[in-house]
Amino acid sequence: MKELHIIGVPSDLGQGRRGVDMGPSAIRYAGLSGRLEGLGYHVRDLGNINVPTPEMTKAADHKSLRYLPEVTKVCTDLFGMVNKVVKDGHLPIILGGDHSIAIGSVAAMANQDQTYGVIWFDAHGDMNTEETTPTGNIHGMPLAVSLGYGHPDLVNIGGFQPKIKSGNVVLVGIRSIDEDEAKLMKQAGVKAYTMAEIDKRGMAAVMAEAIQIATDGTDGVHLSLDLDALDPTFAPGVGTPVNGGVTYREGHLAMEMLAASGAVVSVDVVEVNPILDKQNQTAVMAVELLQSLFGKTVM
Template sequence: MKELRIIGVPSDLGQGRRGVDMGPSAIRYAGLSTALEQLGYTVKDLGNINVPTPEMNELNRNSKLRYLHEVKEVAENLSAIIRSVTENGHLPIVLGGDHSIAIGSLAGMAQSSQNYGVIWFDAHGDMNTADTTPSGNIHGMPLAVSLGYGDPSLVALGGLTQKVQAKNVVLVGIRSIDSDEANLIREAGIRCYTMAEIDRRGMAEVMAEAIQIATDGTDGIHLSLDLDALDPMFAPGVGTPVNGGVTYREGHLAMEMLAASGALVSVDVVEVNPILDDGNRTAQMAVELVESLFGKTVL
C-alpha cells in the first residue's frame, strides 16, 4: 500500500470567481487525512504551495490568458513537488484551488513517467486555448495545455510539450463545452463521455470503458476530479456549476471502480469553493469520493 502525500494549491488565479483558494482548507477541515488513515494508509500532509493572490499582481483585463505568469509559476512549483513525491514511491493527492493547477500535476507526472492515462471527471472539457476561450480563464485550458495545445510557455512546462497521449485520455461527466473547444476535442481524438451517454448506458459501463482506455499500454491513471462534475444538488460549492450532473451514487460508483482497478497513480481534487457552499457540503462530498477512490466500501 503506497504512502499518500497531500499537497495544497490554494489558487484562484485560473478561475473567474473568487473563493476556490480556500478549497484546500475546506477539504482538510472535512477530515481528509483522518479518513484516509482510517482506511489504513500512511498519510503526510506537505502543506500548501505558496500562491500569489490577485491583489498582489496587476492584471491585463483584456488578456486571453489571465494571470499567465503567476499560473505558470504555481504550475512549475507543483510539478517539482509531484516529481519528488512520485520518485519517492508515494502517491500525490493535490487539493485545489482551480483546475489550472492540473497543468502542474500532469507536468510533474510526465517527468516521472511519460506513460500514464488520464480520466478527467468534469462538467467541462477544459480544452480551450487563448484562441478559443470566451473568458481568458486558464482553468478552462489545462487539458489542452497538457496535450500540447495552447500557450507555448505553458505547453513547454517541465521540458515536455505533450504530457499525456490523447489516446489514453478520457472525459467523463461532460455537459458544458464551447463550440471551438468541441472541435479541438474531436481533432485530438479524445474519448468523451457526456452526461447523455452516461444516462443511456449507465456509469458502470462508461467507467469500465474509461478505465480500459486510460490503462491501455500505460503504467496507471491520473484522476483529475473537478467537483462540478457532480450535480449542484450534491456539490453546490463550485465556481461553475452546471445542472444535470453526476449523482451521488454515480460519483461513488466511478471512484469505487477506479479503486478496484488498482491503477490510480495520482489525483487532483479541484474547484471546491467554500464561499458558495452550504455548510461545507461540497468539501465533505470531496472527502467521501476520495474515500471511495482509496478503497472504502460498505462491506
C-alpha cells in the first residue's frame, strides 16, 4: 500500500474571492490525516508550499492574467514537490487553495514515465484562456492550460506541453460554462458530463463511462476535485457556488466507484473557503469524500 503524502497549497491568487488560502488548514482541521490512517494508510503531511498573499504584490489590470508571475511560481514549486513524491513511490493529496494549483499538480503527474488520464469534478469548465476570460482569474483556466491552451508561462511549466491528452480527460458535474469556453472545450475534444446528463442517466452510468475514458490506454487517473461540483446545500463554503450540483450521495458514489477502479494515483482538492462556510461543513465534506475515494464503505 502506497504512503499518502499531503501537500498544502494555501493560495487564493487565482480566485476573485478571498479565503481559499485557508482551505488546507480547514481540511486538516476536519481530521484528514486521522481519517485516512483509520483506513489503514500511512499518512505523511509535508506541510504547505510557500505562497505570497495578494497584499504582498500587485495584480495586473482587469482582463489580464491576475497574479500571473505569482501563480506561475506557486505551480512551479508544486510541480517540483509532487514530482518528487511520485518518483519516491508515494501518492500525493494536494490541498488547495484555488483551482489554479491544478496546473502544477497535473504537470507533475504528466512528467512521470507513465501516462495518466484526468477526471475533473467541477461546476465550471476551467477552459478559459487570456483571450476568453471574463475576470482574469487563473482558477478558471487550469484545464485549458493542462491541454496546452494559454499563456506560455503557465503552459510550459515543467518544460513541456501539452500535459494531458484530451481523449483521456473527463469533466463531471458542470453547469456553468462561458460561451467561448464551451467552444474551446468542443474544439479540444474534452468529454463533459453536465448535471443534466447526470440527472437523466444517473451518476453510476456517468462515472462508469468517465473511468473508462480516463483509463483507456493510460496507467492511472489524476482526480481534480473542486468542491463547487457539489450542490451548495452540501458544500456552501466555496468561492463560486452554483445551484443544482452533485448531491451528497452522488458524490460518494462517484468516489466509491473510483476507489473500486483502483485507478486513482493522485488527487487535488480545491476551492474550500472557510470564510464562506458553515461550521467547516465543506471541509468535512472534502474529508468524507476522500475517505470514500480511499476505500471507506458502509460494509
